[in-house]
Amino acid sequence: MTGFDELRALMGDRFTTAQALREQHAQSETHVLAGLPDAVAFPETTAEVSAILRVAHANRIPVVGWGAGTSLEGHALALRGGITVNFARMDQVLEVRPEDMLARVQPGITREALNTELRATGLFFPVDPGANASLGGMAATRASGTTAVRYGTMRDAVLALEVVLADGTVIRTGSAAPKSAAGYDLTGLMVGSEGTLGLITELTLRLQGQPEAISAAVCAFPTMSEAVDCVIETIQSGKPMARIEFLDPSAVAACNAYSGQSLTEAPYLLVEFHGSAAGVAEQAERFGDIADGHHCSGFRWAERAEDRNALWKMRHNAYPACIASRPGATAIVTDVCVPISRLAEAVEETRADIAASSIPGPILGHVGDGNFHAILLIERGNAAEATEAQRLAARMAERALRLGGTVTGEHGIGIGKLPYMQAEHGAGWAVMGAVKRALDPLNILNPGKLVPQ
Amino acid sequence: MTGFDELRALMGDRFTTAQALREQHAQSETHVLAGLPDAVAFPETTAEVSAILRVAHANRIPVVGWGAGTSLEGHALALRGGITVNFARMDQVLEVRPEDMLARVQPGITREALNTELRATGLFFPVDPGANASLGGMAATRASGTTAVRYGTMRDAVLALEVVLADGTVIRTGSAAPKSAAGYDLTGLMVGSEGTLGLITELTLRLQGQPEAISAAVCAFPTMSEAVDCVIETIQSGKPMARIEFLDPSAVAACNAYSGQSLTEAPYLLVEFHGSAAGVAEQAERFGDIADGHHCSGFRWAERAEDRNALWKMRHNAYPACIASRPGATAIVTDVCVPISRLAEAVEETRADIAASSIPGPILGHVGDGNFHAILLIERGNAAEATEAQRLAARMAERALRLGGTVTGEHGIGIGKLPYMQAEHGAGWAVMGAVKRALDPLNILNPGKLVPQ
Numbered sequence: 001m002t003g004f005d006e007l008r009a010l011m012g013d014r015f016t017t018a019q020a021l022r023e024q025h026a027q028s029e030t031h032v033l034a035g036l037p038d039a040v041a042f043p044e045t046t047a048e049v050s051a052i053l054r055v056a057h058a059n060r061i062p063v064v065g066w067g068a069g070t071s072l073e074g075h076a077l078a079l080r081g082g083i084t085v086n087f088a089r090m091d092q093v094l095e096v097r098p099e100d101m102l103a104r105v106q107p108g109i110t111r112e113a114l115n116t117e118l119r120a121t122g123l124f125f126p127v128d129p130g131a132n133a134s135l136g137g138m139a140a141t142r143a144s145g146t147t148a149v150r151y152g153t154m155r156d157a158v159l160a161l162e163v164v165l166a167d168g169t170v171i172r173t174g175s176a177a178p179k180s181a182a183g184y185d186l187t188g189l190m191v192g193s194e195g196t197l198g199l200i201t202e203l204t205l206r207l208q209g210q211p212e213a214i215s216a217a218v219c220a221f222p223t224m225s226e227a228v229d230c231v232i233e234t235i236q237s238g239k240p241m242a243r244i245e246f247l248d249p250s251a252v253a254a255c256n257a258y259s260g261q262s263l264t265e266a267p268y269l270l271v272e273f274h275g276s277a278a279g280v281a282e283q284a285e286r287f288g289d290i291a292d293g294h295h296c297s298g299f300r301w302a303e304r305a306e307d308r309n310a311l312w313k314m315r316h317n318a319y320p321a322c323i324a325s326r327p328g329a330t331a332i333v334t335d336v337c338v339p340i341s342r343l344a345e346a347v348e349e350t351r352a353d354i355a356a357s358s359i360p361g362p363i364l365g366h367v368g369d370g371n372f373h374a375i376l377l378i379e380r381g382n383a384a385e386a387t388e389a390q391r392l393a394a395r396m397a398e399r400a401l402r403l404g405g406t407v408t409g410e411h412g413i414g415i416g417k418l419p420y421m422q423a424e425h426g427a428g429w430a431v432m433g434a435v436k437r438a439l440d441p442l443n444i445l446n447p448g449k450l451v452p453q
Numbered sequence: 454m455t456g457f458d459e460l461r462a463l464m465g466d467r468f469t470t471a472q473a474l475r476e477q478h479a480q481s482e483t484h485v486l487a488g489l490p491d492a493v494a495f496p497e498t499t500a501e502v503s504a505i506l507r508v509a510h511a512n513r514i515p516v517v518g519w520g521a522g523t524s525l526e527g528h529a530l531a532l533r534g535g536i537t538v539n540f541a542r543m544d545q546v547l548e549v550r551p552e553d554m555l556a557r558v559q560p561g562i563t564r565e566a567l568n569t570e571l572r573a574t575g576l577f578f579p580v581d582p583g584a585n586a587s588l589g590g591m592a593a594t595r596a597s598g599t600t601a602v603r604y605g606t607m608r609d610a611v612l613a614l615e616v617v618l619a620d621g622t623v624i625r626t627g628s629a630a631p632k633s634a635a636g637y638d639l640t641g642l643m644v645g646s647e648g649t650l651g652l653i654t655e656l657t658l659r660l661q662g663q664p665e666a667i668s669a670a671v672c673a674f675p676t677m678s679e680a681v682d683c684v685i686e687t688i689q690s691g692k693p694m695a696r697i698e699f700l701d702p703s704a705v706a707a708c709n710a711y712s713g714q715s716l717t718e719a720p721y722l723l724v725e726f727h728g729s730a731a732g733v734a735e736q737a738e739r740f741g742d743i744a745d746g747h748h749c750s751g752f753r754w755a756e757r758a759e760d761r762n763a764l765w766k767m768r769h770n771a772y773p774a775c776i777a778s779r780p781g782a783t784a785i786v787t788d789v790c791v792p793i794s795r796l797a798e799a800v801e802e803t804r805a806d807i808a809a810s811s812i813p814g815p816i817l818g819h820v821g822d823g824n825f826h827a828i829l830l831i832e833r834g835n836a837a838e839a840t841e842a843q844r845l846a847a848r849m850a851e852r853a854l855r856l857g858g859t860v861t862g863e864h865g866i867g868i869g870k871l872p873y874m875q876a877e878h879g880a881g882w883a884v885m886g887a888v889k890r891a892l893d894p895l896n897i898l899n900p901g902k903l904v905p906q
Contacts, residue, residue, distance in 0.1 A: 099685050122689065141634060175877075177790040177862065178790070178824075181597075181864060183866060189638060189642055209690060238727070275691065286729075340552060340553055405628060409630065413635060439888075
């Protein structure tokens with residue numbers, strides 16, 4: 001392909017057209033061989049990323065960024081071929097500034113690796129999507145996870161970026177100042193843009209102080225509504241929960257089978273508080289009082305790390321437990337988010353819909369955010385079940401929109417959610433298209449994704 | 454002007470070309486008669502705003518939004534004439550959803566009016582820029598203020614918007630779901646766009662629970678560095694301060710003279726904690742310990758409202774006290790923001806620069822955000838002093854950039870900060886220009902502002 005020789009000359013064997021590597025980058029957690037790149041590049045510097053885009057721009061070659069490959073929606077699949085830019089070799093912490101509570105990192109570093117490096121600083125990076133994703137990928141998809149209720153999403157955690165634009169121009173967005181009113185929020189525009197506006201080559205991330213004390217609690221509720229009302233009341237009262245997770249009775253059943261426990265098969269809440277020792281004790285007690293008012297049962301709480309881990313074991317193992325609950329099954333993981341006042345309704349309708357279908361689908365949720373996932377378990381290779389799962393997922397997306405929510409709380413659009421963008425955004429989707437054309441008129445950055453095609 | 458007859462027919466006397474009203478809209482807090490609109494419109498509905506823009510677009514007439522007129526940077530001045538759209542008649546609370554902790558409001562409502570309406574709900578809207586600004590204006594300028602350290606800025610407080618685009622198209626950005634990963638963050642793009650991308654006709658705002666208890670403390674420090682180090686240590690320890698304000702010795706002197714107090718003329722911190730009764734007591738105590746470690750003196754704290762108000766009187770009166778400290782003076786209020794690790798340096802250099810100048814300039818700051826203001830006091834009509842103040846302000850902006858910060862933490866760009874945009878954003882400024890051209894190709898929305906001209 002024109003331009004490849006130039007990149008080979010520049011990058012040596014870090015620019016490759018080897019079939020095996022191309023195929024490795026045509027797989028994601030949920031989509032297999034959906035898009036095969038023509039080449040894979042492993043840049044080590046921003047200058048190399050800029051060179052790749054300069055060459056790609058001159059030759060109209062599509063370019064797709066690749067982090068840790070943990071996307072559930074096929075974000076990084078090269079639907080129109082071209083070059084996949086794998087950031088594995090740009091995985092350094094460039095600077096930690098404890099006084100400013102921030103770190104400058106390269107996009108290829110994973111959140112676990114970053115937190116390992118931060119361990120001695122008294123600080124940590126709070127966004128936790130479960131998977132050990134790369135920070136560049138997490139920013140590009142506006143990831144969040146279990147701690148968003150307290151610490152926010154990647155929208156909140158990214159303070160500044162270095163981005164290489166479609167023509168190779170390098171820009172810096174934001175600064176190390178905690179806030180600014182100086183112009184369009186380009187940082188916020190890039191976060192969640194799924195590689196369609198630029199490639200992120202550096203991130204300045206907000207860190208948090210490691211909490212002095214952590215306490216955790218679990219309890220069961222007679223109904224989903226009672227559980228959600230308990231959460232609403234807790235949030236309204238200003239209790240700063242660090243996590244608040246929900247498991248539906250099917251998920252609890254799966255966890256019982258997986259871990260040999262015998263918990264009541266009821267809606268469960270798992271909550272975690274961060275703060276001072278006295279503070280978390282007070283918070284747990286208050287939460288217990290509120291939960292009592294909503295007829296909770298089996299309330300347990302723990303402060304010591306090993307006790308907390310035992311309590312939260314159910315949540316930590318929920319995904320493998322759900323998968324294991326149907327031998328040989330593979331999962332389609334859905335992701336919707338609704339206003340919290342509509343959450344009980346959204347979950348109950350979804351549960352009923354799944355119950356009426358031919359496949360099982362335990363539900364887990366970040367209940368403080370109104371965000372939940374059904375783990376739809378289908379027999380590998382069973383086309384009828386795959387179709388059934390797609391129908392359930394489609395109805396979840398439509399339900400979320402009907403209830404005033406969004407078709408994706410944290411997994412992003414990728415391939416799977418593109419069909420809902422018009423319904424969710426109306427005329428706003430065309431505005432996204434206009435922004436895309438302004439920044440990438442040749443449509444070389446992750447073409448086929450996010451904007452109207 | 455072509456198009457005016459159509460708008461007069463539509464809006465009656467709510468569309469006016471009366472000289473007195475035009476002149477009222479050519480004044481701002483700091484810039485007088487800098488831009489005179491040809492007409493002023495007072496829409497009552499989104500449909501009317503859409504009609505104004507449709508007509509303006511067809512006739513290439515500039516359109517500028519106007520909230521409460523409290524901008525310090527001349528954002529709403531009609532530099533190229535055209536129509537000023539005054540949102541005073543769109544000032545309703547449309548909906549309060551306590552369970553979702555949000556309110557839908559029209560852009561003309563002021564923050565004080567909103568909080569009055571919320572009083573009975575147990576919720577409040579936390580962003581407090583001091584002035585009783587309109588919510589539309591606060592969103593358009595990405596305002597913040599004393600509570601940003603705890604509750605964030607308008608970037609964080611705005612969940613969704615209704616916006617009328619340059620050609621009259623109405624879009625909705627975001628939703629009532631607490632988070633979303635569905636595409637470009639158009640809400641975030643509009644917040645801080647200063648009316649150059651669209652006119653905001655509705656806002657969905659995040660509310661906060663009214664704190665059970667509030668405690669406040671004040672104390673003096675031997676140096677600015679000790680005061681800042683105290684703040685850094687407090688933030689790192691995870692204490693959730695609701696406000697943390699700084700006054701320099703000149704500001705304290707002005708407050709002494711204004712209120713007949715006799716406080717030590719030293720750097721002062723004023724801090725406020727929100728939480729449970731036990732929580733705020735603990736926080737105040739811990740803060741006192743940290744402050745002791747930084748050689749604070751005169752530490753006082755208070756929990757009862759009247760005691761808190763007495764403690765904070767110095768801060769509440771700081772602006773009038775500064776103005777009164779030089780009889781007959783008018784103020785040029787600067788606004789820069791730096792990484793907190795550079796704050797002491799930035800303030801001390803600024804103080805020395807002001808001390809070496811011919812005019813006084815007390816300094817106030819939102820120290821938790823690295824954001825501070827010098828109140829440069831010049832004799833009304835004294836051109837030499839005005840020039841001196843402009844030079845001091847210019848050096849503050851350059852200093853902020855040199856220290857890795859931004860030329861405006863919360864007041865916005867308007868007219869005054871436009872000369873620094875290239876220096877602050879480099880190639881990123883051209884990207885803002887590209888976004889502007891994509892959404893407003895005829896450049897009718899607040900022309901002459903924010904982007905490269």
